[in-house]
Amino acid sequence: MTTPPSFNPIPTLRLLLDGQHLDAESVTHIFEAMMSGDLKESQTAAVLSLIAVRDPDANELASAAAVMRKHVTAIPTSIDLQSLLDTAGTGGAPKTFNVSTAAAIVAAASGIPVAKHGNRSRTGRGSAEVLEMLGVNINAGPDTQAHCLQEANVCFAFAIHHHPATRFVMPVRRALTFPTIFNLLGPLTNPANAHRQVIGVWDSRFGQVMAEALVQLGTKRAIVAHSHDGLDEVSISAPTTLWHVENGEIHQEVISPIDVGLQLHSIDDVRATNLEHAASLVRSVLDGSEQGAPRDMVLINAAAAILVGGKSVNLTEGVAMAASMIDTGHAITTLKRLVEVSQSVVS
Numbered sequence: 001m002t003t004p005p006s007f008n009p010i011p012t013l014r015l016l017l018d019g020q021h022l023d024a025e026s027v028t029h030i031f032e033a034m035m036s037g038d039l040k041e042s043q044t045a046a047v048l049s050l051i052a053v054r055d056p057d058a059n060e061l062a063s064a065a066a067v068m069r070k071h072v073t074a075i076p077t078s079i080d081l082q083s084l085l086d087t088a089g090t091g092g093a094p095k096t097f098n099v100s101t102a103a104a105i106v107a108a109a110s111g112i113p114v115a116k117h118g119n120r121s122r123t124g125r126g127s128a129e130v131l132e133m134l135g136v137n138i139n140a141g142p143d144t145q146a147h148c149l150q151e152a153n154v155c156f157a158f159a160i161h162h163h164p165a166t167r168f169v170m171p172v173r174r175a176l177t178f179p180t181i182f183n184l185l186g187p188l189t190n191p192a193n194a195h196r197q198v199i200g201v202w203d204s205r206f207g208q209v210m211a212e213a214l215v216q217l218g219t220k221r222a223i224v225a226h227s228h229d230g231l232d233e234v235s236i237s238a239p240t241t242l243w244h245v246e247n248g249e250i251h252q253e254v255i256s257p258i259d260v261g262l263q264l265h266s267i268d269d270v271r272a273t274n275l276e277h278a279a280s281l282v283r284s285v286l287d288g289s290e291q292g293a294p295r296d297m298v299l300i301n302a303a304a305a306i307l308v309g310g311k312s313v314n315l316t317e318g319v320a321m322a323a324s325m326i327d328t329g330h331a332i333t334t335l336k337r338l339v340e341v342s343q344s345v346v347s
Contacts, residue, residue, distance in 0.1 A: 007029055007032075007033055007038070009030060009033060009039060009043050009047075012026050012029070012030045012047075013043065013046055013047065013050070016046075016047065016050035016051065017050060019053075019054050021054075021056075021057050021059070021060060022059075022060055022063075023059070024059060024062075024063040027059070027060050027063035027064050027067075028063055028066070028067055030047060031063070031064045031067040031068070032067055034047070034168060034169060035067060035068070035071050035165035035166070035168065035169075036165070036168070037168040039168075041171060041172050044168070044169060044172045045172045045175070045176060048169075048172060048173070048176060048180040048181060048182070049176065049180075051180070051181050052178065052179070052180055052181070055205065055206070055209070056181050056184065056209065057209060058209050058210075058212030058213045058215075058216060059216070060181070061181070061184055061185070061188065061209065061210065061213035062188075062213040062216035062217050064181060064185055065185050065188035065189055065213065065217060066217070068163065068165070068166075068185055068188075068189040069189050069193070071163065071164070071165040072162050072163060072189055072191050073142060073161065073162045073163070073164060073191060074142065074162075074191055074192070074193070075115060075142045075145045075146050075149070075155065075157060075162075075191050075192040076142055076143065076146050077115070077145075077146045077149050077150075077192050078146075078150075079113045079149055079150070079192075081192070081193050081194065081195050082195050082196075082220050083112070083113055083195075083196070083309075083310075084113050084114070084115055084192055084193070084194040084195060084196065085104075085107060085112050085113065085114045085115070085194055085196040085197065085198075085305060085308060085309045086104075086114065086115055086116060086117050086187070086190045086192075086194040086196070086197050086198075087100040087101075087103050087104045087107065087114070087116060087197070087198045087301070087305050088100060088116075088117050088118065088186065088187040088190075088197070088198075088199055088200075089187070089199070089200035089201075089202075089232035089233055090179070090183045090184055090186065090187060090199070090200060090201050090202050090206070090232050091121070091179070091183055091186075091202065091232065092179040092183055092202030092203075092232065094229075094230055094231060094267075095121075095125075095271070095272070096231065096233070096267070096270040096271055096272070096297065097125075097270060097271070097272035097277070097278045097281045097282065097294065097297075098125065098126075098127055098130045098272075098278055098279075098281075098282055099233050099270070099297050099298055099301050100116075100118075100127070100198070100200065100233060100301060101116065101118065101127045101130060101131060101282060102281075102282045102285050102286060102298045102301075102302070103198070103298055103301040103302040103304070103305050103322075104116040104154060104305065105154060105286055105331055105334050105335050105338070106286070106298060106299075106302035106305070106306075106322050106325050106326065106331045106334075107302055107305035107306055107309055107311075107322075108152070108153040108154035108334050108338075109153075109325040109330040109331045109333070109334040110302075110306050110309070110311050110321055110322070110325050110330075111153070111311060112153075112196075112305070112306065112309030112310075112311055113149055113153050113154070114153065114154040114155075114305075115145075115149065115154075115155055115157055115190055115191070115192035115194050116154060116155065116156050116157065117157045117159060117162075117186070117187065117189075117190045117191065117194075118131075118156065118157070118158070118159065119158070119159040119160065119186070120160075125272060125274065125275040125278040125279075127156070128156075128158055129275055130275065130278050130279050130282060131156050133275060133276070133279040134279055134282065134283060134335065134339065135339040135343075136156055136338055136339050136342050137339075137342040137343050138156055138158045138342075139158060139161065140155075140156075140342045141161075142191075144341075144342060144344065144345075145157060145191075145192075145342075147341055147344065148338055148341045148342055149192070151337065151341045152334060152337040152338040152340075152341045152342075153334065154334060154338050155192075155338070155342075156338070156342070157190065157191045157192065159186060162191040163189065166182070169182065179202065183202070184201070184206060184210060187199045188210075188213060188214070188217065195218070195219055195220035195221075196219070196220050196221050196222065196308050196309055196310075197214065197219060197222040197223075197308065198222065198223050198225070198301070198304050198305050198308055199214075199222065199223070199224050199225070200224075200225045200226065200231065200232030200233040200234075201224060201225070201226050201232055202226070202230075202232045203226065204226045204241060206224075206226075207224050207225075207226050207241060207243045207252075208243060208250070208252075210224045210243070211224050211243040211244075211245050211250045212250065214245045215245060215248055215249075215250065219245055221245060221246045221308050221310070222244075222245040222246075222308060223242050223243070223244055223245070223304050223307070223308050224242070224243040224245070225240055225241070225242050225243075225304065226240065226241055227239070227240040227241075228240065228241070229267055231267075233301055234255070234300045234301045234303075234304055235257075235267070235297075236257045236262060236263075236264065236265045236267075236270065236293060236296045236297045236300060237264060237265055237266055237267040237270075238256075238267075239254050239255065239256045240254070240255055240256075241253075241254050242254070242255060242304070255315065257296065257300055259315075259316075260300060260303060260315045260316045260318075260319045261316055261319060261320075262296045262299065262300055262319065263296065265292070265293035265296060265297075266293070269292065269293035269294070270293050270294050270297045281294045283332075283335075285298045285326070286326060286331040286332045286335050287326075287329075287331075287332040288326050288327055288329070288331075288332070295326070298322070298326075299319050299322045299323055299326075300315070300319060302318070302319075302322035302325075303315045303316075303317075303318030303319040303321075303322055304318065305318075306318040306321050306322060
């Protein structure tokens with residue numbers, strides 16, 4: 001469905017102003033107009049602000065994600081999409097270091113194909129910045145990304161290159177400064193159409209709605225996570241609520257690091273001070289030289305990815321497998337291979 005030539009956004013804006021949720025058709029039309037540059041910036045700002053005031057529901061998330069997926073620049077992989085995994089957070093939470101990025105590498109080392117979707121961060125140390133510092137060509141084109149998936153079992157999909165239609169929205173998002181529905185949509189619009197996902201959300205109120213949207217979008221298996229100390233990932237300093245999505249069903253549980261055989265650590269022990277520190281932590285965890293809190297933080301998040309990827313039966317087994325991938329050198333070898341293949345020229 002595309003935006004009608006005579007589409008008038010005003011009735012939709014009035015519905016939002018009244019605090020109403022939009023049906024799938026209205027979401028499709030307003031987001032098609034947004035993605036096509038047919039809305040004025042003031043109208044886009046109004047849509048995003050009014051949705052943020054009362055939060056999107058699952059239908060709005062799924063419908064908007066479907067529009068974004070239609071506009072995405074895809075990665076032409078031949079890998080079975082039912083097996084493909086992504087690990088991504090929504091942002092908007094206190095920053096630790098690039099845990100989901102390290103967890104993606106560990107999961108790939110375990111045999112799960114991973115299309116890591118990510119971006120730059122306002123902190124200057126998002127997944128794009130850190131992987132670039134580690135030597136990955138973050139600007140590799142779709143064909144090279146597909147080659148990375150084939151040869152390294154992991155690729156990095158730099159969001160700015162895969163979502164060209166969001167250029168009409170970016171100035172508004174920057175001006176608004178607060179998180180919008182697009183923070184939630186990012187993890188739902190993987191350019192390789194990964195059917196398995198680990199998604200962290202910045203607020204617990206988005207856990208169930210994100211899980212419901214994943215069900216509507218046909219996700220094979222997923223975990224949505226929010227920790228009780230406010231992180232958009234699984235924490236090693238507090239319990240974490242997980243929403244499991246599998247076979248169209250959702251179930252919720254709360255886990256603690258102790259439940260999976262790990263120690264509790266202070267959250268301060270997993271905070272990076274700058275980009276160089278963040279990249280150093282990722283590398284030292286992956287090469288096995290880091291044996292403290294950052295390692296445990298990666299282990300518990302990699303365990304979630306390994307579980308979702310179908311390589312373990314529970315999180316405890318996932319932690320053990322993640323540790324094995326690091327200790328046997330498979331994790332750092334996977335990173336090195338990603339660096340090498342991402343720099344190659346694919347004809």
